[in-house]
Amino acid sequence: MSGLRRRWWPAALCTFVALWLAVLTLVVLTTQPWETERPGTDSADAGFARDMAVHHQQAVEMSFLVRDSTDDENVRRLAYDIINTQANQRGMLLGRLETWDLPKTSESPPMAWMGHDMDHKPQDGSRMPGMATDTQLDTLREATGEDAEVLYLQLMTAHHRGGVDMAREAAGRAEDRQLASLAKGMVRSQRSEMTLMAAMLKERGAKAS
Missing domain, CATH: 1.20.1260.10 (Ferritin, core subunit, four-helix bundle)
Incomplete structure (x- = not known):
């Protein structure tokens, strides 16, 4: 049982880190100050x-x-x-x-x-x-x-x-x-x-x- 727990923990940690990095990347890409919407013709x-x-x-x-x-x-x-x-x-x-x-x-x-x-x-x-x-x-x-x-x-x-x-x-x-x-x-x-x-x-x- 302890061996299974030891094998499960690194895999779960990697999954958590991967998900966290994916969310962080999405936040950065959608909030960068230079990423603005294309100006309209009357702007x-x-x-x-x-x-x-x-x-x-x-x-x-x-x-x-x-x-x-x-x-x-x-x-x-x-x-x-x-x-x-x-x-x-x-x-x-x-x-x-x-x-x-x-x-x-x-x-x-x-x-x-x-x-x-x-x-x-x-x-x-x-x-x-x-x-x-x-x-x-x-x-x-x-x-x-x-x-x-x-x-x-x-x-x-x-x-x-x-x-x-x-x-x-x-x-x-x-x-x-x-x-x-x-x-x-x-x-x-x-x-x-x-x-x-x-x-x-x-x-x-x-x-x-």
Whole structure:
């Protein structure tokens, strides 16, 4: 009898441990903070990804324009950095939408995901706060030299202000950890560039409008 008890005890212990590990694994897999449900099409995550992709595309366009309109190495370097950074981030935003199997466009008004009324009224191609109008873009296309530099720095400063406000809101609202982290990075990098652009405008006897 004692021999049977000795043989039964290790087997029961192994069974108990196996069951405990199975339950623990199930709990971990279902409660990991990064395992969130896929955002819906009207979520803050999807709205931010769509809107910021559009916002970034204009920043890239403006940067290409000034790059071809000035020989100033500092302005061209800034434009090059913005082109690369924001084109890459735009790809990441669109990539998240693909991962979630969500459309890249929406019938909802821009910024509707923020859940409150916006003071900005879309006009002349400026769909969101900070975005340049079509008229301003046409002026930038025609400008050269220091005129192009000043206008670009002013337009991009306003553009970054709008972008920072949007990204800060998304960082607090997004459910997807990767998207929230990306938004926080945008806030840091664009604030840093705004400081740089303020100094560059001052060198040219101008300031942000």
